Amino acid sequence: MKIIPKRIARIIILAGLGWLPAAAAPAQEAAKPAPPLSIHFEELTAPDFVKAVDASQSTCVIPVGILEKHGPHLPLGTDLFECRETSLRAAKKEYTIVFPAYYFGQIFEAKHQPGTIAYSSDLILDLLQETCDELARNGLKKIILVNGHGGSEQLLQYFCQIQLARKKDYAVYLFQPAPDPAREKQIDKMRRTTLDGHAGEMETSQILAIRPELVHLDRADEQSGEDQNRLADLKHAYTGIWWYARYPNHYQGYGRAGRKELGELALDLEADLLAEMIRSVKNDSTTLALQKRFFEETEKPLATPQKK
Numbered sequence: 001m002k003i004i005p006k007r008i009a010r011i012i013i014l015a016g017l018g019w020l021p022a023a024a025a026p027a028q029e030a031a032k033p034a035p036p037l038s039i040h041f042e043e044l045t046a047p048d049f050v051k052a053v054d055a056s057q058s059t060c061v062i063p064v065g066i067l068e069k070h071g072p073h074l075p076l077g078t079d080l081f082e083c084r085e086t087s088l089r090a091a092k093k094e095y096t097i098v099f100p101a102y103y104f105g106q107i108f109e110a111k112h113q114p115g116t117i118a119y120s121s122d123l124i125l126d127l128l129q130e131t132c133d134e135l136a137r138n139g140l141k142k143i144i145l146v147n148g149h150g151g152s153e154q155l156l157q158y159f160c161q162i163q164l165a166r167k168k169d170y171a172v173y174l175f176q177p178a179p180d181p182a183r184e185k186q187i188d189k190m191r192r193t194t195l196d197g198h199a200g201e202m203e204t205s206q207i208l209a210i211r212p213e214l215v216h217l218d219r220a221d222e223q224s225g226e227d228q229n230r231l232a233d234l235k236h237a238y239t240g241i242w243w244y245a246r247y248p249n250h251y252q253g254y255g256r257a258g259r260k261e262l263g264e265l266a267l268d269l270e271a272d273l274l275a276e277m278i279r280s281v282k283n284d285s286t287t288l289a290l291q292k293r294f295f296e297e298t299e300k301p302l303a304t305p306q307k308k
């Protein structure tokens with residue numbers, strides 16, 4: 001039996017435990033260029049996260065989805081697939097950090113359908129607020145919300161409004177692309193249907209581009225996506241039951257018309273607009289400066305100048 005000197009034996013044991021001292025580590029290969037930082041929040045190491053906050057100029061994107069029925073033929077997570085894909089495509093053009101899967105929005109109107117997860121309004125607002133607070137505490141001071149779900153539109157605008165309720169050192173921005181006639185013309189040229197909304201031609205096309213194996217085109221006609229117009233006699237009024245009154249199958253349009261090419265085009269065009277927004281948010285110092293001044297004034301409203 002060979003006798004191993006004590007020091008070498010210790011190194012062997014430590015190496016086995018993964019504690020090999022630096023001096024005894026194998027010689028490093030010639031320095032390779034650092035791999036690019038991931039755009040996925042959850043894939044970053046803690047030290048790389050610090051670099052990513054810097055590289056993103058303190059921006060991040062939360063794609064906000066939902067779990068709800070999408071006609072008889074699309075997956076429950078459709079909206080998150082779509083807004084995450086847009087966000088990831090945009091982040092590849094203009095570096096930012098994309099927050100992990102976030103399924104918490106407003107969806108009471110689909111509670112009668114299987115697979116809907118409808119959290120209470122207080123929980124939804126608290127969760128989003130605490131998520132933003134935590135991102136800001138980690139240096140991400142410019143938070144971009146990208147909505148994937150029609151039922152969360154008002155919620156997210158309201159969330160932006162209530163950011164002014166208390167002093168904070170970060171800003172929340174909601175992605176709201178301005179009308180782009182050239183873009184709409186390009187899309188309209190490819191469209192086959194005129195009634196198109198939830199789980200219709202466009203959404204089906206997008207999922208065909210992102211996760212084609214999850215689309216069941218052959219089932220798209222098993223339920224009606226037509227407008228049932230059951231509140232036609234109600235004038236000049238908004239009521240929460242309006243969607244159920246018109247589209248009780250949680251389906252609007254004709255999914256069978258979906259095509260991958262249309263989905264690709266729409267996702268690319270949307271990602272271009274989002275990349276442009278991310279760039280402008282990076283360059284924006286006015287929002288935070290105005291917020292700061294606003295919060296100072298809210299503490300002493302009587303001292304707020306009342307003249308020009």
Ligand SMILES: [Zn+2]
Nearest residue numbers: 078079199203
């Ligand atoms: Zn949808």
